[in-house]
Amino acid sequence: GQQLNQSPQSMFIQEGEDVSMNCTSSSIFNTWLWYKQDPGEGPVLLIALYKAGELTSNGRLTAQFGITRKDSFLNISASIPSDVGIYFCAGHPTYNNNDMRFGAGTRLTVKP
Amino acid sequence: ETGVTQTPRHLVMGMTNKKSLKCEQHLGHNAMYWYKQSAKKPLELMFVYNFKEQTENNSVPSRFSPECPNSSHLFLHLHTLQPEDSALYLCASTLAGAKDEQFFGPGTRLTVL
Numbered sequence: 194g195q196q197l198n199q200s201p202q203s204m205f206i207q208e209g210e211d212v213s214m215n216c217t218s219s220s221i222f223n224t225w226l227w228y229k230q231d232p233g234e235g236p237v238l239l240i241a242l243y244k245a246g247e248l249t250s251n252g253r254l255t256a257q258f259g260i261t262r263k264d265s266f267l268n269i270s271a272s273i274p275s276d277v278g279i280y281f282c283a284g285h286p287t288y289n290n291n292d293m294r295f296g297a298g299t300r301l302t303v304k305p
Numbered sequence: 306e307t308g309v310t311q312t313p314r315h316l317v318m319g320m321t322n323k324k325s326l327k328c329e330q331h332l333g334h335n336a337m338y339w340y341k342q343s344a345k346k347p348l349e350l351m352f353v354y355n356f357k358e359q360t361e362n363n364s365v366p367s368r369f370s371p372e373c374p375n376s377s378h379l380f381l382h383l384h385t386l387q388p389e390d391s392a393l394y395l396c397a398s399t400l401a402g403a404k405d406e407q408f409f410g411p412g413t414r415l416t417v418l
Contacts, residue, residue: 197347226406233314235395235409236348237307281348293407295348 199282199296206272207304214299215266216282224285225258225265230298231278239280240267272303308332309410311396317416320386326413328379328396334408336401337379339371342393342412354379355401386417 199216206212216225224243228236240251242258242265249256255268265284269276282296309330318324330337339351353361354373368390370382379396393414397407 202345228409233414234411235307235309235311235397237409238406241406283348293350297345297347 197282197284197294197296199299201299202297203300203302205302205304208272208274210272212269212272212276212301213266214280214282215264216284216296217264218284218286218294219263220286221262222265222284222286223262225256226283226293227254227256227265227267228281228283229278230281236281269301272301274303274305277301277303307408307410309396309398309408311394311410311413313413314411315414315416317418318383318386319418320388322386323382323384325383326381326394326396326415328381328398328410330377330396330398330408330410332398332408334398334400335376336399337373337376338397338399338407339379339381340395340397342395348395352381383415386415388417391415391417 197216197218226241227239229239230236240249240256245258245262246260247258253270258265279298279300281298283293285293312327335356337354341349341351350363351365352371357373368385372380393412395412396410399405399407
């Protein structure tokens with residue numbers, strides 16, 4: 194099946210630093226989504242991308258839908274302690290909108 | 306608060322027990338999903354219901370039995386589980402056919418002894 198490769202698996206950064214994580218696939222995706230999961234909670238959507246090349250921001254977060262449609266990145270600027278959590282990429286690889294695939298997640302730790 | 310609730314939040318059961326997980330969404334959605342989340346692995350889609358009809362069963366063992374009595378409620382009935390079934394079980398919902406985000410519940414942390 195179409196796997197999503199998310200990297201890095203984990204990051205330990207200092208408060209105030211910028212963060213970048215990405216997701217790649219061997220197949221074309223029609224949608225890229227970035228979720229954040231806090232401990233004990235379900236994933237919450239941060240940014241949704243629907244067109245190749247699309248660059249979207251949500252506060253300090255910026256994500257892009259790669260031009261090849263096989264990758265996406267998420268940047269977090271000026272990190273703060275509440276950015277701690279697990280970030281997942283996800284996407285629809287086909288026009289079956291039930292078929293959403295997830296990356297394995299990037300665990301972010303922010304040291305004050 | 307995403308509009309999707311799950312009960313119980315935590316469940317410990319023996320391998321011979323029968324239990325059920327419940328999911329309820331208050332968002333007017335008509336598609337509901339069960340996912341399994343194990344440590345350091347991608348979310349695994351288990352079942353999909355569109356308009357109360359099951360449309361996907363991702364090769365899930367028969368010891369997991371879903372039920373969707375209406376568009377707002379989804380159950381996952383569990384019986385004779387194995388310790389490797391211990392995981393976080395997440396429910397999600399969306400509008401069927403929409404290329405939109407799925408809204409997730411907080412999950413049920415299941416431990417099988």
